[in-house]
Amino acid sequence: MARAVSTRRKIGFTVAAWVVALLIFFPILYTIITSFKSETEAIAGFSLVPSGTLESYAEVQAQSNYFKFFLNSVIIAVGSTILALVVAVPAAWSMAFSPTKRTKDILMWMLSTKMMPAVAVLVPIYLIFRDANLLDTRIGLTVMLMLINLPIVVWMLYTYFREIPGEILEAARMDGATLWGEIVYVLTPMAVPGIASTMLLNIILAWNEAFWTIRLTTTNAAPLTAFIASFSSPQGLFWAKLSAASTLAIAPILIMGWFSQRQLVRGLTFGAVK
Amino acid sequence: MGNINLKKVSKSFGATTIIPEIDLEIEDGEFVVFVGPSGCGKSTLLRLIAGLEDTSAGTISIDGRDVTGEAPAKRRLAMVFQSYALYPHMTVYKNIAFPLKMAGEDAAVIDKKVKDAARVLNLTNYLERRPGQLSGGQRQRVAIGRAIVRQPSAFLFDEPLSNLDAALRGTMRLEISELHHQLKTTMIYVTHDQVEAMTMADKIVVLNAGNIEQVGSPMELYKTPKNIFVAGFIGSPKMNLIDGAPAAKHGATTIGVRPEHLGISTTAGEWKATVGVAEHLGSDTFLHVQAEGVGPLTVRADGELGVRHGDTIYLTPSPAKVHRFGSDGRAM
Numbered sequence: 001m002a003r004a005v006s007t008r009r010k011i012g013f014t015v016a017a018w019v020v021a022l023l024i025f026f027p028i029l030y031t032i033i034t035s036f037k038s039e040t041e042a043i044a045g046f047s048l049v050p051s052g053t054l055e056s057y058a059e060v061q062a063q064s065n066y067f068k069f070f071l072n073s074v075i076i077a078v079g080s081t082i083l084a085l086v087v088a089v090p091a092a093w094s095m096a097f098s099p100t101k102r103t104k105d106i107l108m109w110m111l112s113t114k115m116m117p118a119v120a121v122l123v124p125i126y127l128i129f130r131d132a133n134l135l136d137t138r139i140g141l142t143v144m145l146m147l148i149n150l151p152i153v154v155w156m157l158y159t160y161f162r163e164i165p166g167e168i169l170e171a172a173r174m175d176g177a178t179l180w181g182e183i184v185y186v187l188t189p190m191a192v193p194g195i196a197s198t199m200l201l202n203i204i205l206a207w208n209e210a211f212w213t214i215r216l217t218t219t220n221a222a223p224l225t226a227f228i229a230s231f232s233s234p235q236g237l238f239w240a241k242l243s244a245a246s247t248l249a250i251a252p253i254l255i256m257g258w259f260s261q262r263q264l265v266r267g268l269t270f271g272a273v274k
Numbered sequence: 275m276g277n278i279n280l281k282k283v284s285k286s287f288g289a290t291t292i293i294p295e296i297d298l299e300i301e302d303g304e305f306v307v308f309v310g311p312s313g314c315g316k317s318t319l320l321r322l323i324a325g326l327e328d329t330s331a332g333t334i335s336i337d338g339r340d341v342t343g344e345a346p347a348k349r350r351l352a353m354v355f356q357s358y359a360l361y362p363h364m365t366v367y368k369n370i371a372f373p374l375k376m377a378g379e380d381a382a383v384i385d386k387k388v389k390d391a392a393r394v395l396n397l398t399n400y401l402e403r404r405p406g407q408l409s410g411g412q413r414q415r416v417a418i419g420r421a422i423v424r425q426p427s428a429f430l431f432d433e434p435l436s437n438l439d440a441a442l443r444g445t446m447r448l449e450i451s452e453l454h455h456q457l458k459t460t461m462i463y464v465t466h467d468q469v470e471a472m473t474m475a476d477k478i479v480v481l482n483a484g485n486i487e488q489v490g491s492p493m494e495l496y497k498t499p500k501n502i503f504v505a506g507f508i509g510s511p512k513m514n515l516i517d518g519a520p521a522a523k524h525g526a527t528t529i530g531v532r533p534e535h536l537g538i539s540t541t542a543g544e545w546k547a548t549v550g551v552a553e554h555l556g557s558d559t560f561l562h563v564q565a566e567g568v569g570p571l572t573v574r575a576d577g578e579l580g581v582r583h584g585d586t587i588y589l590t591p592s593p594a595k596v597h598r599f600g601s602d603g604r605a606m
């Protein structure tokens with residue numbers, strides 16, 4: 001009896017999980033389906049079966065150079081992530097391993113900068129970028145994205161580093177490890193999984209960042225978010241073309257996410273599960 | 275060599291003083307146990323010796339060399355932590371080899387020493403496992419292995435057995451004592467378990483609120499406790515402490531009588547008592563009794579003694595074994 005009940009419950013949970021997962025994934029799925037429709041099909045109404053035409057993709061590629069946007073996205077996402085890690089690893093490290101009375105306050109202050117809507121600082125930042133000749137440059141955008149994601153990166157790394165028990169570092173010190181030995185043989189191997197998942201999550205965040213990337217670029221440094229935006233033209237609705245552009249833009253990150261699922265889950269749960 | 279000397283050592287965390295001022299001399303090859311109630315500063319004192327905490331004042335010297343400002347790595351001490359603190363990403367072999375690798379030994383020497391240690395500690399079959407795949411006792415042995423390979427001048431243990439079950443604790447206690455006889459290296463061992471203290475130590479240091487109450491061999495502390503605190507802390511079951519008229523008869527404010535030093539009779543004696551709970555351990559029986567005009571007492575009796583709940587018995591303390599304490603709590 002009990003067994004039958006628990007099996008039924010298990011099935012119930014599985015079905016529910018699938019329904020929720022499909023609901024969340026549906027917008028992306030429908031975008032992909034629409035990208036294989038012709039423009040007339042796309043506005044004709046709801047249909048899950050596309051004709052399978054590739055004309056939207058051809059047109060998108062003809063109108064703009066996908067590869068250039070793609071390259072910008074890679075440079076900006078990866079570059080800003082590396083820069084963020086270079087700054088955040090030592091910062092989180094010192095906060096986790098030699099905290100002071102102010103550590104918690106500093107962390108809260110860093111996070112509080114994320115509570116302000118980005119648009120509030122649009123004008124000053126735009127002016128700074130203009131005066132520094134950084135508008136529409138990859139370097140400018142890389143630095144910008146690094147700065148906006150930095151609080152999250154520091155927070156994530158801090159949580160991971162805090163999980164490393166202090167006694168293990170003390171044991172290393174007792175075992176005769178110098179500071180360098182402690183970092184290379186003990187801390188780094190234990191910190192690498194946390195750093196890796198932080199890196200993956202930050203690449204995704206930077207890849208999909210649309211507010212600053214669209215406003216601070218025009219052509220030279222424009223990444224894939226700007227590429228999508230360029231197809232949502234005010235002159236008319238081109239659903240199929242827009243969908244094709246979106247699919248092209250999210251495909252690389254979707255593939256990367258698929259291959260790094262395990263690390264990502266750890267990253268998204270912020271080290272809550274061991 | 276492992277001669278450790280503490281002179282006027284004190285430690286405060288911010289405004290709170292944990293260790294007011296301690297002088298202590300530890301001879302080479304001694305097994306010294308720090309014992310005391312929870313929070314009395316045992317771990318702090320051990321960590322000061324290890325160099326994991328900085329002293330607030332005073333000097334610590336090892337073999338005559340002042341090490342007060344030296345990093346832990348330079349003091350040539352090895353430590354076994356309560357949580358074992360094994361490196362989770364390394365195999366047992368690499369864990370044990372780590373101190374040797376840090377000391378820059380070459381691979382062949384490391385291999386020999388690790389395998390020797392593994393043989394002594396019964397770990398030969400587990401060398402390729404990770405700490406996560408070991409039982410508590412095995413992890414404990416790895417932690418000890420990591421400590422012994424480097425041949426330190428002294429070992430520091432911080433409650434190394436408190437995470438193990440009673441049976442394993444007994445075995446490991448013997449193993450550590452045996453190891454001390456083999457290595458003849460100074461060992462400082464922190465515990466709040468007075469049985470561990472009594473059975474393992476050459477010298478016991480009783481701590482209370484950061485102060486040393488008494489230093490001495492287990493039998494010295496058992497026979498001549500300097501004050502009420504030590505009297506009550508050393509010995510199991512605890513010494514009976516009696517105030518008032520019965521104490522005044524012995525010319526003291528408080529008298530202490532150990533449960534094993536009370537004579538039992540069913541007909542006559544100094545104190546008349548009613549038996550409450552009797553704990554039969556087989557070899558011994560512990561009687562918890564209520565004595566008229568004296569209060570609750572614990573009595574250690576023969577295992578075969580046939581008394582029941584509610585029986586009346588008479589107790590007489592052996593006059594030579596009565597401890598007398600003055601109004602300041604010190605032995606008279």
Ligand SMILES: Nc1ncnc2c1ncn2[C@@H]1O[C@H](COP(=O)(O)OP(=O)(O)OP(=O)(O)O)[C@@H](O)[C@H]1O
Nearest residue numbers: 287292310311312313314315316317318319465466
């Ligand atoms: N880093 C620290 N900052 C502030 N107070 C501390 C710190 N470390 C220890 N203490 C305090 O010092 C006192 C002694 O601690 P310690 O760990 O030495 O006790 P202990 O005798 O080892 O106790 P236990 O038997 O419970 O392990 C405690 O009151 C503790 O709260």
Ligand SMILES: [Mg+2]
Nearest residue numbers: 316317318433
């Ligand atoms: Mg302790």
